[in-house]
Amino acid sequence: MVLNDSDNFVSNGSQRDSPNYDKLHSDNLLAFENVYKTFTFSLISELKEPIMYILFEYIEGEANFEKTLEKLGYLLDKYNIEGDNYESASEVIKQYKRAQGQILANKFNVQYFRYSGTVIEDSRQFCKQRVSKIFSKNEIESWSNLEWEGKIENTNPDNIFFRCGGKGCRHSIRPVSEKMAKSEGFNVYNN
Numbered sequence: 001m002v003l004n005d006s007d008n009f010v011s012n013g014s015q016r017d018s019p020n021y022d023k024l025h026s027d028n029l030l031a032f033e034n035v036y037k038t039f040t041f042s043l044i045s046e047l048k049e050p051i052m053y054i055l056f057e058y059i060e061g062e063a064n065f066e067k068t069l070e071k072l073g074y075l076l077d078k079y080n081i082e083g084d085n086y087e088s089a090s091e092v093i094k095q096y097k098r099a100q101g102q103i104l105a106n107k108f109n110v111q112y113f114r115y116s117g118t119v120i121e122d123s124r125q126f127c128k129q130r131v132s133k134i135f136s137k138n139e140i141e142s143w144s145n146l147e148w149e150g151k152i153e154n155t156n157p158d159n160i161f162f163r164c165g166g167k168g169c170r171h172s173i174r175p176v177s178e179k180m181a182k183s184e185g186f187n188v189y190n191n
């Protein structure tokens with residue numbers, strides 16, 4: 001299989017209608033397991049099933065971001081989890097989406113990624129230097145050894161792909177084709 005730049009690595013349509021649903025579902029499960037254990041509230045065992053259900057309605061079904069955020073925020077509130085639960089819920093959804101993209105990227109053996117998203121007033125320097133640029137997989141993995149403001153503790157070469165710039169980061173690391181990387185150039189920083 002060849003990766004096309006138009007491939008949507010996170011489908012928000014209805015994967016359940018796809019003839020490949022079983023395969024997609026097992027990738028989604030793997031992504032969930034990878035990301036779920038990184039959340040502090042994963043220690044509350046009875047939360048796992050309902051959170052998985054909500055995220056799968058989003059990734060496999062037809063629930064949109066707002067609806068998913070609302071349901072997840074409500075659930076976290078119900079369990080009296082400390083902090084702003086809508087903020088936490090938004091973080092869970094973003095990280096899950098990124099983890100799901102990473103699973104697919106591994107499957108396609110993708111070697112190049114774009115640091116995607118936009119720059120806003122309070123975007124951190126780490127993100128500003130990288131946004132819109134293409135980087136090789138090795139380069140991105142090496143970022144986990146750097147220190148920067150907002151970095152999540154214990155960021156490693158594997159989870160950097162869904163943690164990105166750290167807490168509250170709105171960016172994502174999205175797969176691109178080798179062809180695109182070579183024509184645009186990669187591993188170039190913008191200060």
Ligand SMILES: [Zn+2]
Nearest residue numbers: 127165169171
């Ligand atoms: Zn960011």
